[in-house]
Amino acid sequence: MKIITIEEHFADQRTIDATAEYGAPSSMAALPEEVRAAYNGMRFTGNQLMDTDTLRFDFMDAQKVDIQVLSYTAPVCDAVPPSDAVRICRQANDILADVVKKHPDRFYAFATLPMADPVEAAKELERCVKEHHFVGALITGTYQGKFYDDPMFFPIFEKAAELDVPISWHPEFPDAKIQNYYYLSDNYPVATGMQFATAGFGWHLDVGLHITRMVLSGIFDKLPNLKFIAGHWGETIPFMLDRMDQIMRPQATGLKKKISDYFHENIWYTPSGILSRNQFEYMVKVFGAERIIWALDYPYIPFDSCSTDFLMNADLSDEEKELIAHKNAEKLLHI
Numbered sequence: 001m002k003i004i005t006i007e008e009h010f011a012d013q014r015t016i017d018a019t020a021e022y023g024a025p026s027s028m029a030a031l032p033e034e035v036r037a038a039y040n041g042m043r044f045t046g047n048q049l050m051d052t053d054t055l056r057f058d059f060m061d062a063q064k065v066d067i068q069v070l071s072y073t074a075p076v077c078d079a080v081p082p083s084d085a086v087r088i089c090r091q092a093n094d095i096l097a098d099v100v101k102k103h104p105d106r107f108y109a110f111a112t113l114p115m116a117d118p119v120e121a122a123k124e125l126e127r128c129v130k131e132h133h134f135v136g137a138l139i140t141g142t143y144q145g146k147f148y149d150d151p152m153f154f155p156i157f158e159k160a161a162e163l164d165v166p167i168s169w170h171p172e173f174p175d176a177k178i179q180n181y182y183y184l185s186d187n188y189p190v191a192t193g194m195q196f197a198t199a200g201f202g203w204h205l206d207v208g209l210h211i212t213r214m215v216l217s218g219i220f221d222k223l224p225n226l227k228f229i230a231g232h233w234g235e236t237i238p239f240m241l242d243r244m245d246q247i248m249r250p251q252a253t254g255l256k257k258k259i260s261d262y263f264h265e266n267i268w269y270t271p272s273g274i275l276s277r278n279q280f281e282y283m284v285k286v287f288g289a290e291r292i293i294w295a296l297d298y299p300y301i302p303f304d305s306c307s308t309d310f311l312m313n314a315d316l317s318d319e320e321k322e323l324i325a326h327k328n329a330e331k332l333l334h335i
């Protein structure tokens with residue numbers, strides 16, 4: 001069965017060098033020195049991330065993956081001022097486009113956008129889709145403490161809806177004040193607090209909250225064709241949908257539909273490499289196989305065995321497996 005995975009990361013030294021002089025993003029700057037030092041050690045810029053010929057194909061073959069949709073992991077330009085962000089993102093997308101052009105049968109790509117300048121970001125999305133045949137954009141965290149329900153970012157989402165390409169939401173370090181308030185504590189090690197604030201819990205909640213804020217802002221009423229992708233089995237939100245519907249009703253929210261309707265109609269979900277049978281079955285039960293797309297979060301998650309077998313061994317019909325393995329991605333991304 002053909003396998004397409006859509007949260008598969010990439011880095012390039014030229015892009016890392018181009019952004020290095022601008023310093024740490026706002027989510028890091030206000031943290032204690034020892035926490036920042038620990039985070040810097042966690043940033044993964046290894047060979048697997050940069051390689052697009054050898055290590056990556058070894059992984060894809062071992063995992064029976066035919067096609068990866070590539071994306072930069074970190075927010076490329078979060079710390080870069082608007083004037084330079086546009087230029088650097090453009091260069092970063094051109095570098096990624098060259099990789100795809102070299103292996104058009106194995107790769108597609110999501111654009112990285114200069115969120116600092118939303119009008120230019122919308123133009124860059126259009127350029128990437130029309131000139132490079134990118135299949136959407138991946139955005140990370142907040143931009144300097146601003147959530148994307150701020151009307152200043154509307155042009156980006158308006159353009160995505162117009163082009164009919166999805167926006168994929170990726171976690172990033174939560175704002176420093178959130179990390180300090182909720183996750184870091186004198187009563188357990190700094191490294192534990194760091195994991196709690198990020199990949200162990202916090203940044204998933206952060207993305208789930210962010211997508212919910214987008215729903216509550218009415219963006220899907222304004223742009224019914226807007227499509228999002230949420231990784232990590234929906235970033236904690238699916239379990240809260242019934243409660244949100246119970247408490248935040250359309251009479252109060254002013255939205256045209258129930259909150260869960262938007263999560264069923266405008267959003268697609270991936271495992272991001274979390275191969276938990278319980279979560280998988282819950283997601284299929286809540287959203288159906290037609291909402292789930294395969295993703296392995298290369299190269300961040302090591303797999304001891306073939307992760308594609310996890311999908312093939314699921315208690316689903318062959319038709320449902322085909323949807324998750326490739327048909328949903330092909331339809332959503334126009335592949």
Ligand code: CA
Pocket residue numbers: 007009073170272297300
């Ligand atoms: Ca990831």
